[in-house]
């Protein structure tokens with residue numbers, strides 16, 4: 001059976017952290033030949049940058065690692081919870097905003113902090129917002145995202161196996 005699962009990465013503006021997670025995760029899923037089974041997107045809890053490409057500094061960091069980012073920012077809608085299997089918030093503030101808009105308590109099991117999948121989180125569950133910092137912040141985000149995405153993929157593979 002050809003079931004699919006759908007994941008959405010969510011940050012504040014949808015121009016730095018979540019587009020990077022989307023791009024890195026898309027590359028990983030493609031490498032594993034699962035692009036027809038796993039639907040990937042990203043969104044922001046704000047609509048401040050809706051329609052915009054990822055921040056040039058995030059695009060550059062991604063390119064430095066062979067990843068091309070081609071998303072456009074969009075604001076997450078509470079109705080998105082219905083179609084998503086997994087919604088991953090980049091920090092606690094994003095998580096709180098998503099909890100506020102989550103329509104039904106039974107959708108609770110879809111929402112997690114992205115870094116809860118980070119094998120090296122050491123109880124720090126925030127992907128630090130790089131927007132107002134220097135270039136080093138973007139590389140830090142990349143390192144977190146790169147090591148965390150394979151664990152997210154393991155989780156989605158388990159979900160796929162249960163759906164099949």
Ligand code: 4NP
Nearest residue numbers: 011012013014015016017131
């Ligand atoms: P992101 O970063 O949430 O990782 O996309 C930000 C982008 C824009 C702003 C803040 C964070 N902003 O204040 O406009």
